[in-house]
Amino acid sequence: MTMANGERTYQFNALTDLWTGDLNGKSGRLITTGLLGSIRWWFEVLVRGLDGNACDATDTKCEDRNHCVVCELFGCTGWARKFRFEVLDENSGTKTNQIKQNQTFSLCFTPLRPIRVEEWTLLGATLRLIAEYGAIGGKTVFKPTDEQSRAGKLHHKDYGLVQMVSSQQFDGTDRGDLGKYLSKWRKLNHGEFAWASLQHFWCVNGKYLGRQDNNKSTFNQLLGRQEAKNQGQQLATRNDGIARWLAGSQQESKKVFSFKDPARTFGFVNPRLIDFNAMKQRLTNAWGQNGWNFLAGDKIIHQLFAGKEDRS
Ligand SMILES: [Zn+2]
Known part of the structure; x- marks a missing residue:
């Protein structure tokens, strides 16, 4: 030992x-x-x-x-x-x-x-x-x-x-x-804690989500709070569930965190509700296609344990 x-x-x-x-x-x-x-x-x-x-x-x-x-x-x-x-x-x-x-x-x-x-x-x-x-x-x-x-x-x-x-x-x-x-x-x-794993974690450095004015909040957009109103009942119910899970509550943690200065956004996915691809799509809706890098799960684990030579 x-x-x-x-x-x-x-x-x-x-x-x-x-x-x-x-x-x-x-x-x-x-x-x-x-x-x-x-x-x-x-x-x-x-x-x-x-x-x-x-x-x-x-x-x-x-x-x-x-x-x-x-x-x-x-x-x-x-x-x-x-x-x-x-x-x-x-x-x-x-x-x-x-x-x-x-x-x-x-x-x-x-x-x-x-x-x-x-x-x-x-x-x-x-x-x-x-x-x-x-x-x-x-x-x-x-x-x-x-x-x-x-x-x-x-x-x-x-x-x-x-x-x-x-x-x-x-x-x-x-x-x-x-x-x-x-x-x-x-x-x-x-x-209920299975989501709190690096396997379900993602991070984007250099970007943040926030509230631009009274009518627009990329944070709420990411949670899917605004879209839910204009959708069919079934889809709206499903999206409500995702929004509730991401937003958390008094008893339970939020699953998306964003910082403005320096900018960083990170969070967790739950394969039963929203996976990495769906999360990335929502982030693309907020920030556009280019100029940011979505790091998730294994990629981050790999970076953390990369040897002296591998580390980029
Ligand atoms: Zn223990």
């Missing part, structure tokens, strides 16, 4: 402010549990994308030694997290206030118990996934807007885009090794 037990520190540059407060209250303080929860969520997405099994942390059945590969590293009832998590400022001091745009910060993971090389590889890939294709923090649920009067409102502000400053570490663990490692852990029925 290969262990690597020094601490690992990953340095980032905040491209936007990060939401590091609690979900309901003030954003000024830095509460590390929100960031760690977000990292765990993307770790789960990566694990499912690699055909591993990850429990839903909000409704986990993992306990003690009977737990999934994600709980093995991040902990669950009766099983402690394997590392100490710290957020450091540019001087390597503990960061206690909100991470603001253009600040440099580091995420430091110090092993409290042995961490396997596969776990480090998955963690490093998770952080690159967040930086290159996703977002981090509690509030990634806002829609951008082109309307100046609305632009200052909190719910249209971009949060959570980061750039990784540290270079990629190669531990010699490839996708095949990870597959072998993941297959050893507790099997789960992902059920």
